[in-house]
Amino acid sequence: MNQLKEKKSFTLGMSELHTWGGLVFGWLLFVIFFTGTLAVFEQELTHWMQPHVRINEVEPIQALASAEKQLRKLSPKADTWMIALPQQRHQDLEITWIKGKKSVEKHVNPQSGAIIKLPETGGGHFFAHFHFELHSGKVGLWLVSLASMMMLAALVSGIAIRRKVFKEFFCLHWRKNWLNVHTMTGVFTLPFILLITYTGLTVTFLMLLPIAPQILYGDSWKGPQSVAAKTFERPRSNMPGELVPLTRLLPLAEAELGEGKISFIRIRNPGDQKAVVTFFRTVDDTIVAISNRVVYDGVTGELLGSQTAWSKYVHIFRSLVGLHIARFGGYPVSWLYFAFGLISCVMIAAGLIFFTIKRRSRYARDSQMAQWMYRAIEAFNTTAITGLIIACIAYLWANRLLPFGIKERADAEITAFFSIWLIMLLHSFLRPPLRAWIEQLRIAAGFCIGLPVLNALTTNVGLLQSIPRNDWMTASVDLTAASLGIILALVSWRVSLHQRNSEKEHVKLGEAEQRIK
Amino acid sequence: MNTVIQKPFKQLRELLAGTDKTTQTILRILAAVFGGYALTSSIMAVLVVLLPWEKADVLFFSVLFPPIIYTAALIWAFAAPTAQRAWRNLLVITLFCGILALAAVWVR
Numbered sequence: 001m002n003q004l005k006e007k008k009s010f011t012l013g014m015s016e017l018h019t020w021g022g023l024v025f026g027w028l029l030f031v032i033f034f035t036g037t038l039a040v041f042e043q044e045l046t047h048w049m050q051p052h053v054r055i056n057e058v059e060p061i062q063a064l065a066s067a068e069k070q071l072r073k074l075s076p077k078a079d080t081w082m083i084a085l086p087q088q089r090h091q092d093l094e095i096t097w098i099k100g101k102k103s104v105e106k107h108v109n110p111q112s113g114a115i116i117k118l119p120e121t122g123g124g125h126f127f128a129h130f131h132f133e134l135h136s137g138k139v140g141l142w143l144v145s146l147a148s149m150m151m152l153a154a155l156v157s158g159i160a161i162r163r164k165v166f167k168e169f170f171c172l173h174w175r176k177n178w179l180n181v182h183t184m185t186g187v188f189t190l191p192f193i194l195l196i197t198y199t200g201l202t203v204t205f206l207m208l209l210p211i212a213p214q215i216l217y218g219d220s221w222k223g224p225q226s227v228a229a230k231t232f233e234r235p236r237s238n239m240p241g242e243l244v245p246l247t248r249l250l251p252l253a254e255a256e257l258g259e260g261k262i263s264f265i266r267i268r269n270p271g272d273q274k275a276v277v278t279f280f281r282t283v284d285d286t287i288v289a290i291s292n293r294v295v296y297d298g299v300t301g302e303l304l305g306s307q308t309a310w311s312k313y314v315h316i317f318r319s320l321v322g323l324h325i326a327r328f329g330g331y332p333v334s335w336l337y338f339a340f341g342l343i344s345c346v347m348i349a350a351g352l353i354f355f356t357i358k359r360r361s362r363y364a365r366d367s368q369m370a371q372w373m374y375r376a377i378e379a380f381n382t383t384a385i386t387g388l389i390i391a392c393i394a395y396l397w398a399n400r401l402l403p404f405g406i407k408e409r410a411d412a413e414i415t416a417f418f419s420i421w422l423i424m425l426l427h428s429f430l431r432p433p434l435r436a437w438i439e440q441l442r443i444a445a446g447f448c449i450g451l452p453v454l455n456a457l458t459t460n461v462g463l464l465q466s467i468p469r470n471d472w473m474t475a476s477v478d479l480t481a482a483s484l485g486i487i488l489a490l491v492s493w494r495v496s497l498h499q500r501n502s503e504k505e506h507v508k509l510g511e512a513e514q515r516i517k
Numbered sequence: 518m519n520t521v522i523q524k525p526f527k528q529l530r531e532l533l534a535g536t537d538k539t540t541q542t543i544l545r546i547l548a549a550v551f552g553g554y555a556l557t558s559s560i561m562a563v564l565v566v567l568l569p570w571e572k573a574d575v576l577f578f579s580v581l582f583p584p585i586i587y588t589a590a591l592i593w594a595f596a597a598p599t600a601q602r603a604w605r606n607l608l609v610i611t612l613f614c615g616i617l618a619l620a621a622v623w624v625r
Binding site: 006009010013014016017020146148149150152153156157197198201202205206209211212213215216217224227228311312313314316317320 | 542545550554557558561562564565566571572573574575576577578579580581583584585587588591592595596597598
C-alpha cells in the first residue's frame with residue numbers, strides 16, 4: 001500500500017517537473033536548439049552573408065604572403081597580428097591586428113593581395129553565440145545551462161511518466177496527434193539530445209561552477225587553456241628587430257603539422273626583438289577540438305617549441321567539445337547534426353503545442369485569471385516557435401537589405417532580428433491563437449522561399465551564378481532556406497485546413513444543440 | 518525577547534511544513550536550483566581534494582561530472598515525496614561532502 005502511494009507520488013512529481021519545467025524552459029530550449037542547429041552551418045551562413053568575398057582557391061603560401069604584406073603595411077607596430085588562412089569551409093583570408101584594446105579585422109584577397117571592402121556583418125557567428133549566451137552575457141549562460149539541465153531532466157521524467165514510449169516507438173505504433181509526435185520524435189532524438197546537452201553543459205559548467213579550478217589554482221586561474229597548453233610567450237623587449245618573413249616559416253611549420261593543415265597564425269610583438277610566431281593546426285579533421293601548434297622565434301626563425309601531445313584528460317574534455325561543435329566529419333556529419341537538431345526542434349515544439357491543446361477545451365470554463373494565463377502561454381508558444389524562425393530568416397534578409405555603408409551595420413542586423421521577434425510577440429497577443437499560428441507560418445514560409453529571390457536580386461551570387469561557379473556554400477543556404485520554406489508552407493496549409501474543419505464541426509454542433517432545444 | 522526570536526522561527530517552520538501545492542512546488546524549485554548548486558559544489562570539492570593525480574588531470578577529469586550531479590539533484594528534488602524531504606536529502610549530502618572535503622584539506 002505504502003509502496004503504491006510512493007510510486008504514485010513519484011509519477012506525480014515527475015509529471016509536474018515535465019509539464020511545467022518543460023513549458024517554461026521549452027520556449028528557451030526551442031530557441032537554443034533552433035539557433036544551435038543553424039550554427040552547425042555557421043561558416044556557410046557567414047560566407048552567404050559576405051557576398052563580396054568570393055575567392056578562387058590559392059596555395060597557403062600565396063595567401064600568407066598577401067596577408068603578411070598587408071599587415072606590415074597597415075600596422076607594423078601592433079601588439080599582436082592574427083592571420084586566418086583560407087580553409088575548405090572558410091574561404092576568406094582574414095587578418096586582425098590588436099593594439100592595446102583596439103582590434104581591427106580586414107579581409108584580404110589572397111590572389112591580388114588587396115583589401116576587400118565589404119559591408120560589416122555578424123555572420124553565422126551570431127547564431128552560434130546567441131545559442132549559448134542569448135546575447136546577454138553571463139545571465140544568458142546561466143539561463144541556457146538551467147534550460148539544458150531541464151532538458152536532461154525532462155528526458156528522464158518524460159520516460160518515467162510514460163514508460164511505454166519505447167514499446168510504442170519500436171512497435172511502430174505511430175499516431176498522428178501532437179502527443180505522439182512529441183514522444184516519437186523524443187525517442188528518436190534521445191541519444192542525440194543526451195549527447196549534445198551533456199557535451200554543451202561540460203563546457204559551460206567550467207565557467208559557471210568553477211569550484212574545481214578555484215580549489216586547484218586559486219587566484220592564478222586563467223581559464224582551461226592556460227592549464228592545458230604550454231606557453232612560449234615572452235615579454236616585449238622594446239628593442240626593434242626585423243621580423244623573419246612568415247613565408248619562410250610556413251614550410252617548416254607544415255612539415256611539423258601537416259601540409260595544408262595550418263589554419264591560424266598568431267604573431268606576438270611583431271617588429272620587436274622578442275617576437276613570437278605561433279602556427280596552429282586546423283581541427284576540422286579531428287574529433288578532439290584542440291589545435292596542435294609550433295612556435296618560432298620571430299627574429300631568428302629558430303624553433304622555440306611545439307605542442308602536439310596532450311594529457312589524456314585534456315583529450316577527453318576537448319573531444320566532448322569536438323562532439324558538440326561538429327566540425328570533425330565534414331559535410332556528412334554537419335548534415336546529420338542539422339537533421340537531428342531540426343527533429344529535436346519538432347519534438348520541443350510538439351510538446352509545447354500539446355500542452356495548450358490538452359488544456360484548450362478545459363480552460364474555457366476556468367476563472368478569468370487562468371484563462372488569461374493560458375492565452376499568454378498560447379502567445380508565447382507562437383512567438384518562441386514561428387516568431388523565432390521569422391526573426392532568424394529576417395536576420396538574413398536584413399543582411400541583404402541594410403544599406404552598404406551604414407555605421408555599426410553588424411549591430412543593425414541584430415537589431416532587426418530582435419525587433420522582428422518583438423513584432424511577432426505583439427502579433428501573437430493581438431490575433432486569436434490559431435490565426436496567429438497560421439499567419440506566422442505563412443510569413444515564415446514567405447521569407448524563406450523569398451530568400452533565394454532576394455539574394456539573386458541584390459547580389460551577383462544568386463543561384464543562377466553560384467551553381468555554375470560550383471559555389472555550393474552559397475547555393476546550399478539558398479536551397480535549404482527554400483526547402484524549409486516549402487515545409488512551413490505545407491504545415492500552414494494543414495493547420496488552416498484543420499481550422500476550417502473544426503469550425504464546420506462547431507457550426508454543426510451548434511445547430512444540433514438548437515434543434516434539441 | 519524569547520517570543521521575538523521564536524515567532525519568525527515558528528513562521529518559517531510553518532511555511533516549510535506547508536502542504537499547499539504552490540508552496541511545495543516553489544520549495545522544490547528552490548531545492549533544485551540552489552540545493553543542486555550546493556550539492557554539486559560540495560561533491561566536486563571532495564572529488565578534487567581526494568584525487569591524488571596531477572592538478573591538470575584532476576581539473577579536466579572533474580569537468581565530466583557537474584552536469585550529471587546537478588541534473589540528478591534536479592530530478593531528485595521532484596522525485597522526493599515532499600519538498601521538505603527533498604531539501605533534507607540534498608542538504609544532508611551537501612553537508613557530508615563539505616565536511617569530508619574540509620577534513621581532507623585539514624589532514625593534508
